[in-house]
Amino acid sequence: MEQLILAKCGEIVLKGLNRSKFDLMLIKNLKRSIADLGEFDISLAQSTVYIRSLSGADMEEVFARTKRVFGFAAVCMAYMCEKSMESILGLAPECLAETLEEVNTFKVEAKRSDKRFPLKSPEICREVGGELLKSFPHLRVDVHHPDVTVTVEVRDFGAYIHAVREPGAGGMPYGSNGRACLLLSGGIDSPVAGYMMAKRGLKLTGIHFFSPPYTGERAKQKVVTLAKELQAYCPGMKLHVVHFTEAQEAIRDHCSEEYFTVIMRRMMMRVAYELMKKTRSGALITGESLGQVASQTMDALQLTDSVTNALVLRPLIGMDKEEIVQISRRIGTFDTSIQPYEDCCTVFTPKHPKTKPTLRDIEREEAKLDIEGLVDRAVHLNYEIIE
């Protein structure tokens, strides 16, 4: 009984003449994400990627990882046999036992892309359904609302049987749209923002602002953990840690308290812009959502944007906290995000921040700072990259 995984390509099937570029990238990403699990035979035909283990890999784990590779619409755990009714009927009860024991009703669907196969699709369905009813007396057929749909596909190289079909990660192959830097704070929003842009094919580099002694080792560890969790979707993502204490202290010492947050955000954008250029990325990604806090009002965002020429992507801008939390739970970063450690954004927060700051006020306050020097030292001193 040979087990294999069928991963159905998503959006990239709509691509035109450059389709092969996306296909190659998708397969490269898939290979990379399962490389440590053993040797595989991976092939692409009819918009489906076939994954077969050559070294007895744990297929459940391969399945779980494939589900996290951007670019697939659906992933099926399938079993392959010869293209004959005899082998299909022999294999079906055996390979589906685990799934069918858990359910009460089922139906069978057949796809016959090899039209030379002697039985037509409805005939295949009837035969397989009858065989399964015989083997599992507790089952009933329900063609409208079955607990499980068993699919039999008769394709060019063999017949495939599967009942477990789960949605893939969707989106575009990771890296197919270029690179960007993600500002990763340690809260709930920024990992979700990163995930969403990675899903659209951006390769990410994380940037974290670290403010010892105001934020501790555990706060940094938390962000490293978040980056690791994102790596499940963003293979090889690196985290750049910037020491930000000097800049924050300078703002506290010289600027008027009500502008602290916006000035700090502008400093972060300046530093991030330098790192964006350094890592040859094309955009900055932030987890801002309109109006969520004082630094995320329209006026404040306008001011944070105007400080650099970077394209700033804010995938969460129109989302409610609850929607963000839902995604965060689904991708597995929520539990880490809610660990209760101070992060850089909560250091020196003013009691009453300005929600409608003006450029004139901000520029007046910023004139009191050695901006160039602060940015330069943040980018060079104590700077570390965590892989």
Place this chain on the structure above:
Amino acid sequence: MIYLDNSATTRPYEEVTALIAEEERLRFANASALYKPALEAEAGILAAKRQIASVLRCTPEEVLITTGGTYSNNLALFGACDARKRMGNRVVMSKVEHPSVYVCGDILMSRGFEVVYAEPTLASFEEAINDKTILVAAMLVNNETGLRLPVERIAGIIKRKKAPAHFHVDGVQAFGKIPTSVAALKCDSFSISAHKLKGPKGIGALYLKKGVRIKNILFGGEQEGGMVPGTYNSPAAAGFSKAIELYQKEDPAHFEALRRRFLERAAGLPFIQINSPADGVPYILNISCMGYLGENVLHFLEGKEIYVSQGSACSSKKARSGSVLGRLGHDEPTVMGALRISFGIENTLEEVDALMDALAEVPAKIQKLYKDV
């Protein structure tokens, strides 16, 4: 000394006791604190979680470090019932569970839950589980007989019966010795203990599937999400981690060899009856010295510095109703004459021979309790 009571506990590896001493000396800080030495102490706990996760095939975040198998079982059972008490009232467990599960069943019954003790067969579980069942508990390997329960297929029954049940597996006697994948078992929780595989006593773990909610049974600090309040025993956790690492390098085929030698030689001693099933685990052998009182044989062997246990170490005080053999319906001479021989990885074939030589002397040295058996 010939120690053949390894299902009760094992002698820790030298490396484990050395590591624990070193951790106590150098990394004694409270692992929950914010400063750097705390992170160093916490490393031992994280290492244990990673080791356990790699054996159970789960994520380290799904592993709670506890004070041992009994705490893990109590937390899973009471915690799950408390969290699900509005969804139903029935609890199903096998009748051969370890006291740390079985007795919890009795307590749950006294608190108003309907507790069904099933035979250790799939058909019996199938019959017992209904759509009001909120907890199903089954052990992977029975501690007294080595019987393997058909745990792999219980999750399917729960799902098919649409039971809102938490599925708990007591894996204390299985972990590290036979394959234990929580992904394959599809269980919600799985308990393990360090000292069964040459780790320190007083530490164990509970796998708790991500997203499965249970309530805590002890109250205090926030350790392990509040589920295991109290300062972390980080040195023991580091020792636990080391023990798993070393135990995985051992060859489990050695148990088969010990068992084979025992069975070969037992065939020549007609008063010895083998109670363990042929397809049970090789490292636990339950036998009865027919006609004799097991306790007498135990002390006779003790005189020769050979240590075995009577049935289960936990239930030796209670005779028939209290023992697994009794609950499985064995007759009185079988129950009263029962001994459990449980092999450790360091036992040798010579030690098995010494045991058999000693057992061969039993008819000449000990008075029978049942003359006609």
